[in-house]
Amino acid sequence: MATVQLHEIEKSFAGTDVLKGVSLDIADGEFLSLVGPSGCGKSTLLRILAGLETQSSGTVSIGGRLVDGLRAADRDLAMVFQSYALYPHLTVAENIAVPLTMRRLSGAQRLPGIGSFLPGSRALRREIATTVREAAEMLDIAHLLDRKPGQLSGGQRQRVAVGRALVREPAAFLLDEPLSNLDAKMRVHMRAEIAQLNRRLGATFVYVTHDQAEAMTMSDRIAVMMEGELLQVGTPDALYDHPADIRVAQFIGSPAINILPVETDEAGVIRLYGAQTGFRAGSARIEHLGVRPEALMPCDDGELLSGRVRLIENLGSDLFVQLDVPGMLRPVTLRLPPSARGRVRPGDLMHLRVDSDRIVGFDAGGKAAPLLRAEVPAHV
Amino acid sequence: MSEILTTPLTSSRRSARPEARQARAGAILVSPAVILLIVILILPVAVAFVLSFSDYTLGRDRLTWVGFENYADIFTRSSYRKMIVATVLYVVITVPVSVGLGLGAALLIRSLKIGQSLYKTVYFLPVMASLLAMAIVWEFALHPTLGIVNRTLALGCGSPLELWPWYARSCADGFPLWLGDRDYALWTLAFIGIWQSFGFNMVLYLAGLTAVPRDLYGAAEMDGVRSGWERFRLITWPMLGPTTVFVLTITTIRSFQVFDTIEALTHGGPAKSTYVMIYAIYEKGIAQNLVGLGAAITMLFLGFVMLISVAQRRFVERKVHYQ
Ligand SMILES: Nc1ncnc2c1ncn2[C@@H]1O[C@H](COP(=O)(O)OP(=O)(O)O)[C@@H](O)[C@H]1O
Numbered sequence: 243m244a245t246v247q248l249h250e251i252e253k254s255f256a257g258t259d260v261l262k263g264v265s266l267d268i269a270d271g272e273f274l275s276l277v278g279p280s281g282c283g284k285s286t287l288l289r290i291l292a293g294l295e296t297q298s299s300g301t302v303s304i305g306g307r308l309v310d311g312l313r314a315a316d317r318d319l320a321m322v323f324q325s326y327a328l329y330p331h332l333t334v335a336e337n338i339a340v341p342l343t344m345r346r347l348s349g350a351q352r353l354p355g356i357g358s359f360l361p362g363s364r365a366l367r368r369e370i371a372t373t374v375r376e377a378a379e380m381l382d383i384a385h386l387l388d389r390k391p392g393q394l395s396g397g398q399r400q401r402v403a404v405g406r407a408l409v410r411e412p413a414a415f416l417l418d419e420p421l422s423n424l425d426a427k428m429r430v431h432m433r434a435e436i437a438q439l440n441r442r443l444g445a446t447f448v449y450v451t452h453d454q455a456e457a458m459t460m461s462d463r464i465a466v467m468m469e470g471e472l473l474q475v476g477t478p479d480a481l482y483d484h485p486a487d488i489r490v491a492q493f494i495g496s497p498a499i500n501i502l503p504v505e506t507d508e509a510g511v512i513r514l515y516g517a518q519t520g521f522r523a524g525s526a527r528i529e530h531l532g533v534r535p536e537a538l539m540p541c542d543d544g545e546l547l548s549g550r551v552r553l554i555e556n557l558g559s560d561l562f563v564q565l566d567v568p569g570m571l572r573p574v575t576l577r578l579p580p581s582a583r584g585r586v587r588p589g590d591l592m593h594l595r596v597d598s599d600r601i602v603g604f605d606a607g608g609k610a611a612p613l614l615r616a617e618v619p620a621h622v
Numbered sequence: 623m624s625e626i627l628t629t630p631l632t633s634s635r636r637s638a639r640p641e642a643r644q645a646r647a648g649a650i651l652v653s654p655a656v657i658l659l660i661v662i663l664i665l666p667v668a669v670a671f672v673l674s675f676s677d678y679t680l681g682r683d684r685l686t687w688v689g690f691e692n693y694a695d696i697f698t699r700s701s702y703r704k705m706i707v708a709t710v711l712y713v714v715i716t717v718p719v720s721v722g723l724g725l726g727a728a729l730l731i732r733s734l735k736i737g738q739s740l741y742k743t744v745y746f747l748p749v750m751a752s753l754l755a756m757a758i759v760w761e762f763a764l765h766p767t768l769g770i771v772n773r774t775l776a777l778g779c780g781s782p783l784e785l786w787p788w789y790a791r792s793c794a795d796g797f798p799l800w801l802g803d804r805d806y807a808l809w810t811l812a813f814i815g816i817w818q819s820f821g822f823n824m825v826l827y828l829a830g831l832t833a834v835p836r837d838l839y840g841a842a843e844m845d846g847v848r849s850g851w852e853r854f855r856l857i858t859w860p861m862l863g864p865t866t867v868f869v870l871t872i873t874t875i876r877s878f879q880v881f882d883t884i885e886a887l888t889h890g891g892p893a894k895s896t897y898v899m900i901y902a903i904y905e906k907g908i909a910q911n912l913v914g915l916g917a918a919i920t921m922l923f924l925g926f927v928m929l930i931s932v933a934q935r936r937f938v939e940r941k942v943h944y945q
């Protein structure tokens with residue numbers, strides 16, 4: 243159980259900067275997800291934290307102690323790899339036992355054959371076997387203990403990898419895309435299990451994923467990373483409702499947020515293709531508005547925008563309607579309740595208004611900027 | 623297009639079931655390969671097997687069946703007993719050392735930051751060079767009086783090296799006739815065999831090492847594996863299992879087949895101490911035209927090789943492919 247601090251971590255491989263000064267404080271027992279597109283440096287950051295890779299500059303502390311000089315074996319962390327990295331020649335029980343045998347048995351006691359006759363070795367091995375069995379029972383893999391990894395399904399292998407990580411009760415768990423090799427159904431199932439594990443063990447989890455849905459459903463906090471930088475760190479709600487950067491807004495949420503290209507005139511009035519939007523810029527000029535599909539609502543006249551229905555996606559619980567808005571390259575998506583089924587048809591003209599608390603403005607640099615409701619037309 | 627699709631349907635009245643038609647087409651398609659296989663590979667072995675029960679010699683138009691006489695010769699006459707001893711000894715010396723050195727060299731090269739390709743090339747040179755050509759170099763190097771080996775050894779006389787009794791004795795009585803002394807000849811040839819073959823094993827092991835997932839080493843490090851030896855025992859050695867089986871088999875069969883150095887350097891001597899099987903086959907079956915006897919030794923040789931292959935399949939492969 244420990245806090246984890248990363249301070250100004252930089253890393254370059256042969257002249258390419260992969261991490262550009264990443265700082266992150268993770269609380270004791272927290273479930274923190276590190277999310278971002280492939281190749282943004284998530285695994286590199288996790289490997290630096292683990293001690294498998296050395297940073298070019300910056301510091302890593304675990305439990306308040308600087309660990310930069312310590313090798314991975316001495317950092318008291320456990321890691322679950324995307325490939326699971328199980329030892330293929332060992333049984334499930336032996337795989338889970340490795341972290342214990344390596345730490346509790348002496349070099350001589352580990353030797354095959356004679357090792358088990360050395361004093362104390364029998365008792366220690368029995369103790370390890372008990373611990374392994376407990377861990378396996380907790381993960382529902384006790385019946386697989388005698389199998390080799392090659393005989394297991396993807397989900398079972400994944401549990402073995404988790405078992406090997408938790409058997410030692412480490413200070414923190416590092417998980418690098420542990421679910422990405424599973425099928426969709428298994429992924430949803432394991433998502434819940436891993437989140438529960440975090441609560442049950444009370445240990446710190448650092449969870450790397452490129453899947454924003456995993457991050458949203460499992461985490462206490464999410465750190466969004468792109469091109470080697472952290473764009474925003476916050477709770478799933480904060481990231482969803484108040485994205486600090488247009489890239490965060492676009493990355494989080496499915497279907498994606500609607501980005502409307504707008505202009506801000508001298509008076510601060512925000513216009514969408516010349517028409518007033520009903521919003522004014524606070525301090526900075528606004529270049530884009532972000533609106534979640536569920537923040538848009540049909541209305542009688544074109545308060546914010548109007549368009550013709552291009553496509554209707556019926557998910558049962560929700561109805562996602564894509565509108566072609568004149569002048570916009572990409573369609574605007576809005577969510578309708580299932581009760582709207584059958585009442586909207588492709589080709590229909592729809593007028594939309596927006597819930598004013600649910601709209602976000604972004605300046606020219608893509609950063610979130612304050613937005614005011616224009617109660618009175620701005621030119622008055 | 624529609625014509626192409628319907629043609630087979632209308633013209634296949636004789637065998638309506640598509641499986642049967644496919645099976646017939648398959649049989650026709652594989653028959654050339656099967657015939658070639660029989661003519662080129664199986665027939666010669668069968669002929670050799672038949673001839674091994676005769677006294678056939680090339681050029682004579684009739685032959686006498688001698689039953690198991692050729693085989694009885696092999697197992698009773700002392701020169702053939704020496705043949706088996708020399709062959710087995712050569713294999714037993716060469717294989718472990720050449721495989722061990724190959725693995726060691728591969729591990730060392732993999733751990734290098736720079737110069738990997740230089741070492742790979744250098745160690746692989748003897749493999750690419752013709753052993754017959756290299757044998758001439760070795761013949762010069764090992765010449766009892768003029769060779770660089772004994773002349774270099776002689777330089778050490780008078781130094782503390784003489785504390786080693788063998789060295790002191792050699793300084794007094796002369797250094798060994800490496801290829802002419804029956805106590806040394808086979809070991810010298812084994813040395814040359816190792817020198818020649820370990821580079822090949824190294825290349826195979828290097829290939830095997832690239833197939834070991836990098837994550838496994840990361841996982842081992844996280845699991846508390848600190849020493850290189852533990853890492854080797856937990857990951858490298860088990861993961862190289864299939865490679866090792868392959869390398870062992872190849873090296874063993876190649877060692878059984880040693881011929882060129884024997885022919886170039888010792889001709890089976892001195893006192894038949896390097897009289898290995900392939901050389902015996904060559905001497906009896908071709909040089910002395912005793913085809914029947916040569917064929918019998920060939921059968922014995924094939925028996926050995928078969929034994930190795932079966933051992934590989936039965937005992938080892940099941941243990942190193944972790945399914
Ligand atoms: N050992 C390495 N040598 C060179 N480049 C690397 C190495 N490891 C990662 N990289 C590069 O660093 C970038 C980030 O990689 P990674 O951390 O694996 O991304 P992610 O896990 O977010 O998909 C990639 O462009 C990758 O090519």
Ligand SMILES: [Mg+2]
Pocket residue numbers: 284285286418419
């Ligand atoms: Mg990655």
